[in-house]
Amino acid sequence: MVHFTCDLCGKDLCAEAPRYVVKIAAYPGFDPDQITDEDLEDDHMEAVAEVLRNEQYEGAEPSQEEGYRGFRYDLCPSCHQKFLKDPLGKDLIRSFDLSDFSNN
Template sequence: MVHFTCDLCGKDLGAGEPRFVVKIAAYPGFDPDQITEDDLDEDHMEAVAEVLRSEQNQGTGSSQEEGYRGFRYDLCPSCHQKFLKDPLGKDLIRSFDLSDFSNN
């Protein structure tokens, strides 16, 4: 039997209990300055095939070297709602006031 716990609060998610899966992908952005006629004429299917092959062989680390990183989390309904309201945790960072530690 597969056992799940919330990756945020640690709550046991028993069989039949709702859980939410959050997947996050981080990778370098690419903004071409200019698309040329050569770019449009080029056949990109080989490049697509190469990306698919590298994803299937993730153990090789090629995607890690290029800056791609994937994450997967199981969340309980309560933590899922919190995540949806503030996915980057910006509210938590704002509430952490470093001036409280200036007297140390």
């Protein structure tokens, strides 16, 4: 039997309780202004087919060398709600006002 725990609070997630999965992908963006006419003329279908064939045999995640990084988290309902309210943790960062410690 597979056992899950919340990746934020550590609570055991039993089979009857809802479990939420959060997947995050980080990868380099591109500037559409950098696409040239030559890029549009090239036929990229063979390159796409090659990537798909490689992923089939090497796993679904692109290599780290390409700048891709994937994350997967299991969350309990309470932590899921907190995540939805502040997915980047901005409120937590703001709550740590380091200027309070400058007088030490």
